Amino acid sequence: MSVGYSWKIEQVETTPGNHPIIRNIHWRYTATDGTCSAYEYGDYLISSERHVHYNPSATIADYAIMLEQGRDMAGMKERLHRRIHDLKHPPLIRYPGPTG
Numbered sequence: 001m002s003v004g005y006s007w008k009i010e011q012v013e014t015t016p017g018n019h020p021i022i023r024n025i026h027w028r029y030t031a032t033d034g035t036c037s038a039y040e041y042g043d044y045l046i047s048s049e050r051h052v053h054y055n056p057s058a059t060i061a062d063y064a065i066m067l068e069q070g071r072d073m074a075g076m077k078e079r080l081h082r083r084i085h086d087l088k089h090p091p092l093i094r095y096p097g098p099t100g
Helices: 060-068 073-088
Strands: 004-014 022-033 036-045
Touching: 004 060, 022 060, 022 073, 036 073
Parallel strands: none
Antiparallel strands: 004 022, 022 036
């Protein structure tokens, strides 16, 4: 099966006022393969030098562009693939057999 990916924006923190500036984005990135899924989550701090205005009509795709810039997406996808693989094929734990 092919793996599907999706972003979820959990929360956006802004400055107060009539023209809020985004300061932090709390996110979750999920990989799904059939009935198995794995995710990573975190926050993306935006420096005070950048002025990213909050737009209440922004879509997940708009945030995904911001989040994917400068992020090691290949590394994150690889970690999620490994987690899904481990769910589908749990590692075996070996114990010594009985003695005597």
